[in-house]
Every structure is written in C-alpha cells, then in structure tokens.
Amino acid sequence: xxxxxxxxxxxxxxxxxxxxxxxxxxxxxxxxxxxxxxxxxxxxxxxxxxxxxxxxxxxxxxxxxxxxxxxxxxxxxxxxxxxxxxxxxxxxxxxxxxxxxxxxxxxxxxxxxxxxxxxxxxxxxxxxxxxxxxxxxxxxxxxxxxxxxxxxxxxxxxxxxxxxxxxxxxxxxxxxxxxxxxxxxxxxxxxxxxxxxxxxxxxxxxxxxxxxxxxxxxxxxxxxxxxxxxxxxxxxxxxxxxxxxxxxxxxxxxxxxxxxxxxxxxxxxxxxxxxxxxxxxxxxxxxxxxxxxxxxxxxxxxxxxxxxxxxxxxxxxxxxxxxxxxxxxxxxxxxxxxxxxxxxxxxxxxxxxxxxxxxxxxxxxxxxxxxxxxxxxxxxxxxxxxxxxxxxxxxxxxxxxxxxxxxxxxxxxxxxxx
Amino acid sequence: xxxxxxxxxxxxxxxxxxxxxxxxxxxxxxxxxxxxxxxxxxxxxxxxxxxxxxxxxxxxxxxxxxxxxxxxxxxxxxxxxxxxxxxxxxxxxxxxxxxxxxxxxxxxxxxxxxxxxxxxxxxxxxxxxxxxxxxxxxxxxxxxxxxxxxxxxxxxxxxxxxxxx
Numbered sequence: 001x002x003x004x005x006x007x008x009x010x011x012x013x014x015x016x017x018x019x020x021x022x023x024x025x026x027x028x029x030x031x032x033x034x035x036x037x038x039x040x041x042x043x044x045x046x047x048x049x050x051x052x053x054x055x056x057x058x059x060x061x062x063x064x065x066x067x068x069x070x071x072x073x074x075x076x077x078x079x080x081x082x083x084x085x086x087x088x089x090x091x092x093x094x095x096x097x098x099x100x101x102x103x104x105x106x107x108x109x110x111x112x113x114x115x116x117x118x119x120x121x122x123x124x125x126x127x128x129x130x131x132x133x134x135x136x137x138x139x140x141x142x143x144x145x146x147x148x149x150x151x152x153x154x155x156x157x158x159x160x161x162x163x164x165x166x167x168x169x170x171x172x173x174x175x176x177x178x179x180x181x182x183x184x185x186x187x188x189x190x191x192x193x194x195x196x197x198x199x200x201x202x203x204x205x206x207x208x209x210x211x212x213x214x215x216x217x218x219x220x221x222x223x224x225x226x227x228x229x230x231x232x233x234x235x236x237x238x239x240x241x242x243x244x245x246x247x248x249x250x251x252x253x254x255x256x257x258x259x260x261x262x263x264x265x266x267x268x269x270x271x272x273x274x275x276x277x278x279x280x281x282x283x284x285x286x287x288x289x290x291x292x293x294x295x296x297x298x299x300x301x302x303x304x305x306x307x308x309x310x311x312x313x314x315x316x317x318x319x320x321x322x323x324x325x326x327x328x329x330x331x332x333x334x335x336x337x338x339x340x341x342x343x344x345x346x347x348x349x350x351x352x353x354x355x356x357x358x359x360x361x362x363x364x365x366x367x368x369x370x371x372x373x374x375x376x377x378x379x380x381x382x383x384x385x386x387x388x389x390x391x392x393x394x395x396x397x398x399x400x401x402x403x404x405x406x407x408x409x410x411x412x413x414x415x416x417x418x
Numbered sequence: 419x420x421x422x423x424x425x426x427x428x429x430x431x432x433x434x435x436x437x438x439x440x441x442x443x444x445x446x447x448x449x450x451x452x453x454x455x456x457x458x459x460x461x462x463x464x465x466x467x468x469x470x471x472x473x474x475x476x477x478x479x480x481x482x483x484x485x486x487x488x489x490x491x492x493x494x495x496x497x498x499x500x501x502x503x504x505x506x507x508x509x510x511x512x513x514x515x516x517x518x519x520x521x522x523x524x525x526x527x528x529x530x531x532x533x534x535x536x537x538x539x540x541x542x543x544x545x546x547x548x549x550x551x552x553x554x555x556x557x558x559x560x561x562x563x564x565x566x567x568x569x570x571x572x573x574x575x576x577x578x579x580x581x582x583x
Contacts, residue, residue: 023561036444040487043447044572048579066445073445080447122485122509138487138513144575152561186432187479191508220479222508275432362441362484381483383434385459386441 002250099330109240182279301329481510
C-alpha cells in the first residue's frame with residue numbers, strides 16, 4: 001500500500017514506516033514560538049533540568065503578537081523570550097527586522113519541503129504550503145521539543161481535496177479555503193490532514209497556497225499540505241540555497257475521503273459571525289454597514305495581498321464611516337510595499353499603514369473593536385470576542401473584498417465598485 | 419487514576435479558546451493570575467461553580483482555535499480535575515494531556531450529565547459514572563496514560579532524558 005506525502009514525512013522523521021492512527025515519536029526540523037507562547041515554554045523547558053536546547057539552529061523565536069510591546073506585561077514577556085533566545089544562541093527575529101512569524105519564516109528560507117515543523121501557534125500549519133508537515137502545538141509541547149528534538153504525534157489520516165475548473169478573476173486562495181470550510185464545517189477535517197490538489201491548485205500562486213494552508217486549522221485539521229512543484233521551487237530558490245527533499249503522495253495512497261469541487265463559478269466569499277464556516281458570497285449578504293477593515297495577518301499580509309488591495313484603493317477613498325488598517329506581514333513586505341508605491345496609495349486613500357504585528361487579529365491592540373462594531377478582516381478567525389468586545393462582529397474575507405468594503409462602507413464584493 | 423468532581427456543564431459545540439480565555443489576557447504567564455479570565459468571553463458566571471473539585475463537561479470540538487495553553491493552565495489552577503467531552507479540538511487535547519489534565523471522550527456520559535451531579539472517571543479503564551449511571555469511554559492510549567502518570571509531558575521528558583543519561 002502506498003503512502004500520502006504526510007505519512008512519508010512522518011515515516012522519515014520516525015525512522016520507520018508509520019501508519020495513520022498510531023502514536024509515533026518524530027524528529028523535528030524546526031521548533032518555533034512567539035512572544036505569548038514562549039514565556040510558558042521557557043518556564044517548562046527549565047523544569048527539564050537542561051541548560052541547552054537540543055539544537056539552537058533549529059529553534060526560532062519571533063516576537064509578533066503583542067509587539068512593539070502593547071503594555072508593560074507584554075514588554076516583560078518579550079524580554080523573557082529575547083533574553084532566552086540570546087542566551088541559547090537560537091534564531092531570533094527582532095522588531096524592525098522581522099514581522100509575523102508565518103510570514104517571516106518562509107521569507108528566510110526556514111520552512112522547506114519534507115520537513116517536520118512545530119510551532120507554539122495554531123497557524124503553524126501555514127508551512128504546509130511548502131510541502132512540510134507543520135502543525136501548531138501548545139507551549140509545553142514546544143518545551144519538550146526544545147529539550148528532546150522530537151515530538152509525539154498521532155499519525156493523522158489524510159483527506160484529499162481536488163479543485164477542478166478554472167478560478168474566476170478576482171477569486172483567490174482565501175476564497176477557496178473559506179468556501180471549503182463552509183462546505184465541510186469547523187470540525188470537517190478534525191485530526192486529519194487536508195491535502196490540496198487539482199488543476200486549480202497547480203495554477204494557484206504560492207501566496208494563495210499559503211493562505212489556504214494557514215486556515216486548515218479552522219476546519220479542525222492537524223495541518224494542510226501541498227505538493228512541491230515548480231512554483232514552490234522558484235519561490236524557495238529566491239530565499240535559500242539549502243537542500244531539501246520533497247515528498248509526493250503515491251497513486252495508491254489511502255485517503256480518509258476524497259472531496260472534489262468545481263470552482264469555476266466561485267464568487268468572492270465572506271465568513272459571517274461567529275464561525276469561519278458561516279460562508280456566503282460577498283454580494284449576497286445584503287446591506288451590512290461596517291466600522292473597520294483590517295488588512296494583514298499571517299493569512300493575508302503578503303505583498304501580493306497588498307498589491308490587490310492597492311489596485312482597488314488607488315484613486316479611491318476609504319468610506320467616511322470606516323477605519324481602514326493595513327498591516328504588512330513583515331518588514332520585507334513593508335519595504336517592498338513602500339518601494340512599489342503601495343504605501344502611498346493606502347495613505348492617500350485614508351487608510352493607515354502600520355508596523356507589522358498580529359495585534360488586532362486576536363484582540364491584542366492596534367484596532368480592538370468596541371461593543372456593536374462590525375469589522376471586515378482578512379484574518380482567519382471570527383469567533384465571538386476575538387477582536388475585542390463580545391458583541392462586536394467580525395466578517396472574514398480576502399483582500400479584495402476587504403478593500404472594496406473599506407471604500408463602500410459595507411460588506412461588498414469588488415464588482416460592486418463599478 | 420480515579421478522578422471525581424461536580425459537573426460544570428458547557429453544552430454548546432465548537433467552543434473556541436478565544437471565548438475560554440480572551441486574547442487580551444495572554445500577557446500573563448502565572449496560572450494563578452489567569453484564573454479570573456477563564457470563561458470570560460463565554461459566561462463569566464461559570465466561574466462561580468469552580469473552586470472545589472470539578473469535572474468540566476463539554477460538547478463537540480471543544481477548545482477549537484488558538485493553541486494558547488492559558489486555558490488548561492487556568493482550568494488546573496481552578497481545581498478542574500478532568501475534561502469530559504463529546505470530542506476535542508486537537509491542540510487543546512494535547513495541551514490538556516501534556517499538562518496532566520485528562521481529557522476523556524464519552525458522548526453518552528456528556529448527554530447524561532446535569533450541572534452539579536457527581537462525575538467519577540477511571541482514566542485507566544475508561545469507566546465514567548455520572549450520578550448513578552455508568553458509561554464506557556474509550557480508554558486513553560497507554561502512551562498518554564504513562565504521560566499522565568508521570569505528571570505530564572515535561573516530567574515524562576525529564577524521565578526520558580535521565581534514562582538516556
């Protein structure tokens with residue numbers, strides 16, 4: 001019997017052939033945490049009695065959630081992480097040279113095909129876009145992995161998603177993944193891996209694939225994964241010369257399910273409050289006035305996302321009732337957006353263009369919502385209270401819908417601008 | 419391991435970790451200080467039922483979303499002995515086991531549990547008593563029982579490191 005790409009990666013990392021359902025100990029290629037999960041992980045790591053992490057070149061710290069520090073407690077947490085990272089000689093990305101972890105790590109060539117990557121952040125599944133097995137864990141798992149260089153996994157079954165047809169203009173990776181979650185539900189892939197395939201995926205750019213892998217967790221999945229193709233290799237060639245070993249699924253690999261979609265008629269979609277599975281076409285939700293738009297995050301804070309937004313905002317103004325907050329995913333994205341003149345377009349349109357941070361996505365800072373406010377956001381979760389008050393509403397969308405909504409002051413698809 | 423406590427019941431499915439412990443309080447690293455924010459985004463009055471030995475009884479896909487370990491840390495700090503659910507989101511499940519908080523799947527027992535009823539769970543056999551009724555859960559895999567018996571993942575890892583010399 002053949003194996004899926006996930007089973008191959010985990011077999012390689014376990015040093016033996018593993019099967020779905022069994023618990024295996026696997027070697028990790030990269031262990032990552034951020035300013036809110038690292039302090040707990042460091043505290044637990046110290047309880048192991050070890051003084052050194054297993055390999056400082058495979059341990060990464062990225063301050064991104066509450067930095068630049070939002071308050072004294074956040075500053076102290078960032079300080080704990082910074083001091084530990086320096087003491088260990090681990091990989092560390094400081095404010096001003098970094099950004100959001102899931103944007104920064106791929107930009108630095110740290111997420112490679114065939115690897116096992118674990119992160120103290122649920123959106124670690126993002127790296128599946130690069131044909132890695134990457135999954136989010138809690139701080140204690142990170143502590144143990146920093147000590148042992150291994151982690152335990154229950155080998156997941158795989159659900160294969162096949163996207164047929166041709167994606168219409170103006171519909172992207174975010175729409176595909178929201179549509180998928182809308183079809184299968186927030187526990188539709190519980191404990192399983194979502195393997196994304198088909199002619200639509202072959203044609204999709206890396207940023208679109210990254211947005212899809214990023215939200216696999218929103219369907220309850222352990223991770224999402226893509227094959228490594230020319231697009232992957234071209235992307236990686238720009239950022240690293242390290243060798244890597246991609247994996248492919250065998251033709252006779254066994255899947256838990258195979259789910260096929262024809263997406264030739266897919267429209268830009270939104271997820272209405274309060275679950276990512278509450279998905280409707282953006283132009284069918286009726287008149288929903290909004291107060292804020294957030295564009296950015298580990299889902300949609302990359303340069304191609306900002307380009308799409310700029311195309312819509314150029315020569316237009318953010319609606320008088322709306323605050324539009326554009327947050328580049330990293331310092332590199334910010335620099336590129338500035339070079340290309342995108343930053344000017346945002347500022348001229350009456351949006352703000354901020355420093356890179358996770359801030360508003362999890363109700364941290366830089367755009368927390370008041371009671372009764374409604375926000376269109378390119379982030380990944382619209383749970384009740386996620387971005388602020390319990391009685392605020394979050395509507396998830398791709399960058400184009402977010403930009404069009406900012407201009408029109410209501411939930412809108414880009415087609416409504418014409 | 420036998421665990422006993424009064425049921426604290428959350429019936430809704432797909433309860434996420436944002437409502438269990440809102441993001442704005444993630445700048446705290448001491449479990450005692452996390453206690454006032456547990457259930458803050460869901461129903462703060464649930465905390466009135468805590469402070470004695472309790473078993474948290476929950477629905478499908480409980481703990482979905484963020485990997486924040488503040489949730490099981492705050493639960494342990496409040497004296498919650500075990501989480502009994504219909505199903506769990508995977509990161510939350512791992513976090514519980516890793517911290518030494520058993521998470522047991524038994525949908526029939528969940529349906530039978532009313533707030534305040536005494537729940538008694540044998541984590542080795544998977545037997546669950548809810549008041550006078552008895553149910554059978556799938557027992558935890560031996561690897562996880564071993565980890566729980568060690569006191570959680572860190573103690574388990576420490577033992578592993580000691581064995582490896």
